[in-house]
Amino acid sequence: MRINFRANRQITIAINTALIIGHFHPKRNTRMHCLADVAITPIGPIDSIEKALELAKPLLEASGQEYVIHDGGFTIDAEWKDAMTLVGQIHEHLHKSGFVRVHSDMRVGTRTDKAQTMQDKINVVEKKLKQ
Amino acid sequence: MRINFRANRQITIAINTALIIGHFHPKRNTRMHCLADVAITPIGPIDSIEKALELAKPLLEASGQEYVIHDGGFTIDAEWKDAMTLVGQIHEHLHKSGFVRVHSDMRVGTRTDKAQTMQDKINVVEKKLKQ
Amino acid sequence: MRINFRANRQITIAINTALIIGHFHPKRNTRMHCLADVAITPIGPIDSIEKALELAKPLLEASGQEYVIHDGGFTIDAEWKDAMTLVGQIHEHLHKSGFVRVHSDMRVGTRTDKAQTMQDKINVVEKKLKQ
Amino acid sequence: MRINFRANRQITIAINTALIIGHFHPKRNTRMHCLADVAITPIGPIDSIEKALELAKPLLEASGQEYVIHDGGFTIDAEWKDAMTLVGQIHEHLHKSGFVRVHSDMRVGTRTDKAQTMQDKINVVEKKLKQ
Numbered sequence A, B, C, D: 001m002r003i004n005f006r007a008n009r010q011i012t013i014a015i016n017t018a019l020i021i022g023h024f025h026p027k028r029n030t031r032m033h034c035l036a037d038v039a040i041t042p043i044g045p046i047d048s049i050e051k052a053l054e055l056a057k058p059l060l061e062a063s064g065q066e067y068v069i070h071d072g073g074f075t076i077d078a079e080w081k082d083a084m085t086l087v088g089q090i091h092e093h094l095h096k097s098g099f100v101r102v103h104s105d106m107r108v109g110t111r112t113d114k115a116q117t118m119q120d121k122i123n124v125v126e127k128k129l130k131q
Helices: A048-062 A080-096 A118-130 B048-062 B080-096 B118-130 C048-062 C080-096 C118-130 D048-062 D080-096 D118-130
Strands: A033-043 A066-070 A073-079 A101-111 B033-043 B066-070 B073-079 B101-111 C033-043 C066-070 C073-079 C101-111 D033-043 D066-070 D073-079 D101-111
Touching (some): A033 A080, A033 D033, A048 C118, A080 A101, A080 B080, B033 B080, B048 B066, B048 B073, B048 D118, B073 B080, C033 C080, C048 C066, C073 C080, C080 D080, D033 D080, D048 D066, D048 D080, D073 D080, D080 D101
Antiparallel strands (some): A033 A073, A066 A073, A101 B101, B033 B101, B066 B073, C033 C073, C033 C101, C066 C073, D066 D073
């Protein structure tokens, strides 16, 4: 057999160590802002990507978070927890709408040096490109 | 003009509707299981990807969640909320460790037809490839 | 040792089989059109993502391919080979400009049922969202 | 207005300059090695991801390139052009096998400081994590 799977590894269940107490608190919310560019793909009929955006849109809107819908999905500009909860609820909503498998590819950036919105990011790129 | 900007589109936004009341609750946790394959990149010195994994490892371990560290990052096998909280806390920890910008690329899958662990997924692929 | 690496697998070098002759021709170009949404990250100083776009822009322009620069990188609307060659040359250019490590996250879609440009895709989403 | 569209930006495009003549040659092949982690998703029936790997496997094998199939897709260790041609041919093969839409998410890394194989990368991570 040529192919060698990740499968061969043993998957371990980790146990708590005192070492990092102070870092990990399962219930603690992060206070980070993030920009999350999400491409969502329900596995199903051919027009499913557009259908996913159609189904996601009212949840994005009702969330009160800043977002942009673009041709590849949507970008959310929010606190980490709010962004991730929102994407999770969109997955749930797609499942309730009949898709048994949903996949999201998320590119998520955080930074601590300054607050940066989507528009700030665009402005930096624009400025650079105009030089 | 060859260039065709996403900028040119004008996507209209539907008004918040009662339709989806009942779907969106910002504080409500999802009950979905997910498999999240995370590639984490702190923007910084050259060895930062390996450093990121080194810093992430104790948090992964202390989380009590199932996970695998692989050459491209790590995969978490957990409830949506727990997986996303964990990745958020790893971002926070990397920031505390001195990285001002951290980027994660996450491939996250959910499904409702059956419970599927990482090992189940591997088994399906193995079985298919052995045929 | 808790962590179990993909590392444990043996990496195989495949040999040619007659089985799929007819499918694989290393020199043969594909004739597929694709939409490739590329997020490019040189591993290095803090402003490297914006710097990457600044360095990429003249190559995108000189390529004669249709493209859009957006806040997360750029999207190329081209034949598969041309899109991939272009991204490869951007990597090379970034290396020549001093970045020793460059990472691209590419979301690439192909379809055979119809020719679909970036604008077509946007139009479909717009239409759906306006309903 | 909460929503902040990518649409609002106006990114100006610099004129083709002689500056980069010498960089861009559409027919020129890159000489870069890359590691490409590919998650391939044909849009279609529920078991399509596993089916995609099943269809991809003989092409990966016949290619003569180094690769690993893992639970999230496959990783190719090859020259940029060879890796990208191979993924393109897998897309084509999936289309010929009946899938009208195929999507790949590729994480592709290149580096110029040293030759690094998949195994090298794993070794670095292992060493770090064992410390």
